[in-house]
Amino acid sequence: MRKTLLDIKNLRLSFFTPAGEVKALNDISISMQEGDVLGIVGESGSGKSVTASAIMGLTAYPGKIIGGTIDFNGHRINEMSEKEMRKIRGKEVSMIFQDPMTSLNPVYTIGNQIMEVLKLHTDLNKQQAYERSVELLKLVGINEPEKRLKQYPHELSGGMRQRVMIAIGLACEPKLLIADEPTTALDVTIQAQILELMMELKNKINMSIIMITHDLGIVANMCDKIVVMYAGKVVETGTADEIFYNPKHEYTKGLLRSIPKLDSEKHEKLIPIEGTPVDLLNPPAGCPFAPRCGQCMKICLKRMPEFTELSDTHKSACWMLQKEAFEQKRREEK
Amino acid sequence: MDNKKKPLSFHLDVSDFLPADEREKQSMVVMRESVSFWKDGFRRLRKNKLAMASLVVIIIIMISAFIVPSFYPYSYEQQIRGSENLGIMEYSDAEIERIKSGEEVFPHILGTDSLGRDLMIRIMVGSKISLLVGIVASAIILVIGSAYGSIAGYFGGKVDMIMMRAVDIIYTVPDILIIILLSVTLKFPLKELADNVKAFAWINTVGIGLISIFVVFSLLYWVGMARIVRGQVLMLKEQEYVVAAKALGASDSRIIKKHLLTNSIGTLIVTTTLQIPSSIFTESFLSFLGLGVSAPMPSLGSLASQAIGGISSYPHRLMAPAIVISLIILSFNLLGDGLRDAFDPRLKN
């Protein structure tokens, strides 16, 4: 059994806005082992990015963790001081973002921004830091690294910038890299290159990756384990195979129906998920997906379903599964 | 529906697994109603307390500037003998006599000036002049600027390049110096024009000072507006509905009127609203230099600058018009900011 790297238990996080408390994360539990690639899938507003910020200890004001724990690599993140947390960020866990066009500071050179993180977390002197930066740029597949180090972000293409971001992320060989939609803003061909690079580097320096995305295609190719989130809740988790071939939650099924398949024989229609997500200002008592769900039952509107364990790795929170169990139990009773 | 069921009870009922109907599902969704651009904007504006308060202040000042003077018992140029230099709510000896004999004498709420003119009415008329300067100048700027800017932006290419090069040059001219220069000199030809050419005799009725201010402001300030409008038009031009309208064979003028201007109207309103206080501000500065609207017509700026000399004995004569100017400028600024937050679609989150 590999070591557990990240263990989030019953995390609750709310944003206290003037309009009221927005329950962005409502009792979520996620865990991952060392060396895993974990995919977190969900539409915008489902809490994916908020989860990532919480792991980094960077929950933005007016957000606040109001319950639960986050354990990462032996640290209890939600109880650490800002000062302790700073030593972990960029060193043991680092993060890359959606838009490489804006995630690098436009007024500093690439070299300055890579060496900044080295200066912060290592004892390298200036010359060593420079050499390490050159090495890092080579590692992420950037030609002429010496020249690039002197350039400003706007002089680089989008794909190149994302490579620089990855180089910054990997500078201190972190245990965990959180990639928040790392390819959404890139061209499709560049997307593939970046993902490939990430997988390659993962094996090289033995780190784990959390891949946050709404693109199921990416997840299918890369991830060992998938967490499906909806409206601040985890609705289904499982291995990639389980999620793709045996989805149990109606939302997951809907997501899969809404992506095109290349190998389908028939001219299948893509089916979008109708409706809009619930208002997290006053989340419903029941399953948050119920109003959009084709199989919605009366109970779904009243109570949040428990997780049903379908295998060691596969869990899903849907009343449909409970219904099956319930009916089976009734049949047995009879 | 059995709402009385204990929430923590895990007892389940067969009926719970019946499919829920649409109505039940919908009851859970708190839909935000979809609203039109204008409705949405006004709703946001109404929520902005500061902007609404400013609007109220502007309306009150406008009423007292444009309506109240017509039935106010004193007039702005009337010099009351014996009532010179009265303080706030003071009466002259003659007026006290009249009150004693049972006559009703309207109080000098803010006292009188050294020529025995009632300060309250002068401030009201001064607000009228200042507001006129602000509103008329901004309206002229709006017309010139948006015509110029939309033509340049719409036709693009060489037309745009030449037109905007001219704007760039005017933009780099230090405007305040030219405004001073124009104010110094423009009165002479204007006066000649009004005296000698019959068609321009109306200039004398409106007042040469006022006209020259309008001309000066609109000569210089339209460039900013033209730039903004051009930027808007360039941005909108690329959008699909304009392309669609073109494909459907709509004429140029129709596209400019119907699509481009209606879509940039939010920005125009905001820019114009913010132009008003800046014109008033500049006029008050010119008044201080003695170049503003000329006597006997008072503007707030000239009232305040005339009071500077006597500040140690009559501070209220400076404070009253100064407060009104500041209030007008402040209110228009805040209203403009509020309008921008409410109507500028680019800032919509």
Add this chain to the structure above:
Amino acid sequence: MSGYIIKRVISAIVTLFLVATLTFFLMYLVPGGPFLSEKAPSQQTLKALEEKYGLDQPIGVQYLNYMKRLIRGDLGTSLKMRGQEVNDIIKTRFPVSAKIGLMAVILAICVGIPLGSVAALNRGNWFDRLIMFLSTLGIAIPGFVVATVLMFFFGVRLRILPTFGLTSPLHYILPVAALALYPTAYISRLMRSSMLDVLGQDYMRTARAKGLSQFKALFKHALRNAVLPVVTYLGPMLAGILTGSFVVEKIFTIPGLGSQFVGSITDRDYPLIMGTTIFLAFLLITMNVIVDIAYKIIDPRIKLK
């Protein structure tokens, strides 16, 4: 870069030429030409003037002569202060104004930038609201009111600060404060909004994700980006300070170029008005060019253009 500078300098020269031409023709509108005011000067002066400026010649020739003198840097002779060259007046008066103006610029930057930044960091709380309220007010009150009220309150009522002339360091406090109020208010608003903008940028998240402290991230990553719009405001700010100096110098009786200019307007001393206008226009246009070029240097994104 050098191409940009050349382009900018050429356009500045064109603008200056336009201003000079405009000035000449506007002054020509004044009855009797620029050298005669309503009060006719003595026959002797008139003759001397006509000789010197060739007023009897056609307007085209007059214009050419005027431009020639201008290129040599000769701004003419004052009407009211007999025999005084405009150049000499500017030479003695301008340093006084420049000193006060520079102090006001420094004060406005040193106060406005921190105030705006701190307001942005405390967005929505009482400090932010206070700063925003004060700066909105600071923008709404005309300069001459500010100056007069300051003078009245500190000079006349409290009698703690001198209000007249510039003979000791204490004398500088009120005029500089009056001059700096508007730009300070403006800079704090500008700084607040650009800081808010920068704080929401992704690279700030990156900085924090690297493990930088809040303070360091602000200083290194936010400040430099947020200050850029303030640099673009420097040009208009100088014009504003100049306008302010007319008012402030007159109210505090400071022997600078501003009070001189106001005096020349009141006196209808047209050659002096003309000369000062051209000098100030030259100053402002040059400053604008310098600021524009400085901006390009500070912001690497537009260096290439």
